[in-house]
Amino acid sequence: MSWYYTPKPTVVPVEGFDASADANALRAAMKGFGTDEQAIIDILCARSADQRTQILETYASELGRDLIEDLKSELGGKFEDVIVALMMPADKFLCKQLRKAMDGIGTNEDALIEILAPQTNEEIKRIVDCYEEMYNRPLAEHLCSETDGSFRRLLTMIIVGSRDPQGTVDADLAVEQATALFEAGEGQLGTDEKTFYSILAHASFDQLELVFEEYKKLSGRTIEQALKDELSGELYDALSAIVECVQMAPHYFAKRLHKAMDGAGTDDGSLIRIIVARSEIDLQNIKDEFEQMYNKTLISAVRGETSGDYKRALCALIGEA
Numbered sequence: 340m341s342w343y344y345t346p347k348p349t350v351v352p353v354e355g356f357d358a359s360a361d362a363n364a365l366r367a368a369m370k371g372f373g374t375d376e377q378a379i380i381d382i383l384c385a386r387s388a389d390q391r392t393q394i395l396e397t398y399a400s401e402l403g404r405d406l407i408e409d410l411k412s413e414l415g416g417k418f419e420d421v422i423v424a425l426m427m428p429a430d431k432f433l434c435k436q437l438r439k440a441m442d443g444i445g446t447n448e449d450a451l452i453e454i455l456a457p458q459t460n461e462e463i464k465r466i467v468d469c470y471e472e473m474y475n476r477p478l479a480e481h482l483c484s485e486t487d488g489s490f491r492r493l494l495t496m497i498i499v500g501s502r503d504p505q506g507t508v509d510a511d512l513a514v515e516q517a518t519a520l521f522e523a524g525e526g527q528l529g530t531d532e533k534t535f536y537s538i539l540a541h542a543s544f545d546q547l548e549l550v551f552e553e554y555k556k557l558s559g560r561t562i563e564q565a566l567k568d569e570l571s572g573e574l575y576d577a578l579s580a581i582v583e584c585v586q587m588a589p590h591y592f593a594k595r596l597h598k599a600m601d602g603a604g605t606d607d608g609s610l611i612r613i614i615v616a617r618s619e620i621d622l623q624n625i626k627d628e629f630e631q632m633y634n635k636t637l638i639s640a641v642r643g644e645t646s647g648d649y650k651r652a653l654c655a656l657i658g659e660a
Contacts (some may be wrong), residue, residue: 384655517553
């Protein structure tokens with residue numbers, strides 16, 4: 340999504356990387372009585388996903404042990420959740436989060452939206468393949484059993500990969516699509532939801548950028564205002580998430596992080612998911628956006644909501660810079 344901003348990660352590959360030294364240092368941190376949690380944070384929160392994978396493989400080949408199993412047996416609670424999330428390939432981590440959002444009683448629609456709305460077709464395809472491989476069940480089928488109505492149809496359209504490839508832009512079509520959106524909402528009594536979710540799930544993010552500009556010219560109002568007036572519930576949440584991700588993904592994630600820490604209690608699942616998943620994409624942008632929107636730094640907000648090794652791990656990923 341770099342057509343609108345330059346993504347800046349907070350976690351980058353460390354220079355002079357030595358997988359063998361890291362693997363041995365991690366083993367030493369977990370051997371014997373007690374565990375050196377700080378050493379684990381210093382290593383795993385400061386390596387890129389590729390480097391962490393190399394550490395995992397080296398740990399197995401040189402020490403004959405499973406690093407994830409060792410970590411699980413030595414760590415606990417939210418700290419363990421962060422470290423284990425870091426050790427999973429990104430697609431597997433998101434699949435695990437999708438399943439968690441649908442498992443048991445009730446469905447966490449916000450988590451489904453947050454994971455699926457920002458993805459391009461290529462990313463969705465990898466997630467869909469990975470989900471079926473991990474759980475022996477098609478993601479589309481699982482989603483359909485947990486959602487209904489227009490929200491279900493929108494999610495289905497996203498995961499069958501009906502979105503045009505990024506870079507697909509047609510100015511004349513943008514005018515037609517903006518007109519169709521206007522006529523499906525403001526331009527009539529009642530709302531034709533199908534037009535909204537068909538266009539927002541099908542057009543490339545570049546194309547949608549144009550559609551939203553044309554919509555404003557046509558109606559004098561932003562697409563956000565139109566969605567707010569015309570839709571409600573999960574469909575509104577999902578479509579407005581797509582709109583925000585088109586216009587400025589970091590703004591959307593900053594809002595989600597704020598919501599996770601606002602009020603009584605903390606939504607640790609969202610906090611861990613966003614910080615881990617975005618750390619190598621655009622967490623620096625999200626930090627900047629968060630500070631601008633809420634007049635406080637993301638790191639101070641996280642420090643106020645978390646404690647112990649869990650806090651130290653998240654803060655290491657967020658970075659002080």
